[in-house]
Amino acid sequence: MIYPLLSYFNNRSGPRILLKAPELRTSVHLDHIPLLMDLYRDGLFIHEYGAIRSINLVFEIPSPLARGNAEFLLLSLICFDKQYNLNSFREIMEFFVNELQNIPDVYKAFHCESNKILGAKEKFYEVANLFYLFDQSLPKEKAIIRQNTDKIYTYGLSQTGKINIIKCLQKNLLQAKYNAGKPSILGNL
Numbered sequence: 001m002i003y004p005l006l007s008y009f010n011n012r013s014g015p016r017i018l019l020k021a022p023e024l025r026t027s028v029h030l031d032h033i034p035l036l037m038d039l040y041r042d043g044l045f046i047h048e049y050g051a052i053r054s055i056n057l058v059f060e061i062p063s064p065l066a067r068g069n070a071e072f073l074l075l076s077l078i079c080f081d082k083q084y085n086l087n088s089f090r091e092i093m094e095f096f097v098n099e100l101q102n103i104p105d106v107y108k109a110f111h112c113e114s115n116k117i118l119g120a121k122e123k124f125y126e127v128a129n130l131f132y133l134f135d136q137s138l139p140k141e142k143a144i145i146r147q148n149t150d151k152i153y154t155y156g157l158s159q160t161g162k163i164n165i166i167k168c169l170q171k172n173l174l175q176a177k178y179n180a181g182k183p184s185i186l187g188n189l
Contacts, residue, residue, distance in 0.1 A: 001023070001079070001139075002077050002078065002079045002084055002089070002138050002139060003020070003021035003023055003024050003077070003078045003079070003135070003138075004019075004020070004021055004075070004076070004077055004078075004131065004134055004135050004138065005017060005019070005020045005021070005024065005030060005033055005054075005075075005076040005077075005078055006018045006019040006020070006073065006074070006075055006076075006127075006131055007033060007034035007037065007073065007074040007076065008034075008071060008072065008073050008074070008110050009037055009066075009071070009072035009073075010110075011066065011067055014034075014038075015034035015035050015036075015037045015038065015074070016034055017030065017031075017033070017034055018109075018110065018127075019127070019128055019131045021078075021135050022135075024078065030052070030078065032049060033047075033054060033056070033074070033076050033078070034074060036056055036058075036074060036076075037058060037072060037074050040056070040058050041058060042058045042059065042060070043057070043058060044056070044057050044058075044090055044093070045058075046086050046087070051080050051081075052078060052079075052080060053078070053079050053080070053081075053082070053084075053086065054076045054077060054078045054079070054086075055076070055077050055086035055087070055089055055090075055093070056074055056075070056076045056077075057074070057075045057076075057090075057093045057094070057097060058072070058073070058074050059073055059074075059075070059097050059101075060072055060073065061073060061100070061101055061106055061107055062107065063107030063110070064107070065107060065108075065111055065117070066107065066110075071107050071110050073110075075093055075096060075097060077089050077093065077138070084139075091166045091169075091170075092137070092138075092166070092169050092170070095169075095170050096130070096134045099130055100127065100130060103123070103126055103127065103130070105119065105123060106123060106126075106127060107123075108120040108123040108124075109123035109124040109126065109127040112124035137169060
């Protein structure tokens with residue numbers, strides 16, 4: 001399986017995990033993932049550490065509350081095996097970032113610990129809901145595509161076929177976004 005992780009740069013304590021898939025909450029130690037923001041300043045990159053493989057996208061969101069007037073964020077997709085061609089997730093990650101950036105005043109979500117910022121908790125829940133829907137749109141165990149098969153699809157499909165697959169993933173994420181209420185995992189945050 002593949003699991004999402006959203007990290008941000010906290011002005012006081014440095015890189016921190018903001019949200020992670022429910023399956024990652026218990027025994028998996030991923031404290032090194034947010035620290036990748038110190039090594040990479042923007043763009044997409046793949047990182048392997050032991051049995052943990054990740055594809056990561058570093059991006060910024062304008063913010064009047066952050067140092068440098070921007071929130072520094074890292075979206076990561078984590079997997080523990082070689083079954084996925086991680087490069088194939090680039091477009092869906094970029095789609096999530098675009099949806100996140102389109103949330104009005106989204107920067108407040110990264111300051112939800114402060115009681116002084118009006119609407120910060122609500123923005124956090126909005127981001128958490130989008131993140132949860134993104135997690136639900138990712139392939140699950142029953143839909144595993146082995147890397148060698150993935151290469152056949154990647155090289156065997158026409159450009160139109162690739163675009164159709166990406167649009168289908170985006171449509172599923174958007175459909176889930178508008179049809180879902182607040183997810184049950186929010187009570188655990």
